[in-house]
Amino acid sequence: MAGSGDAQYDDGTEYKGYPVEMTELIEDTHGQQFLSKLRVYLPEEVPVSVQDLIELPDDKNNHRQIRKLGGFYDGNTGKRDIWVVYL
Known part of the structure; x- marks a missing residue:
């Protein structure tokens, strides 16, 4: 049973993505390095939002916290084409 204010999550939804191991010092959503x-x-x-958790296929049951969201933008339209999710 979750206490009041505890985050609660659904069973999850599967999406295809491209994980890349890359070490980088970032400023997270709380302004911390x-x-x-x-x-x-x-x-x-x-x-996707920073409140979500990510689970990778080769690392089941390890729910990773999203530390920051970024993206790549189309040079012609200026719209985001790809999410970059920093874990």
Whole structure:
């Protein structure tokens, strides 16, 4: 049973992404420096937020916290094409 204010998650939804091991010092969503060692690239249409958790196929039951969201933008339209999820 979760206490009041505890985050609750659904069973999850599966999306295809591209994980890349890359170490980078980032500023996380709380303004703190964090050493990110993994990124996941996702298509723009994937509904992702910093409150979500990510589980990789080769590391089941290890729910990773999203530390920061970024993206790559189309040079012609200016719209984001790819999410960059820093774990």
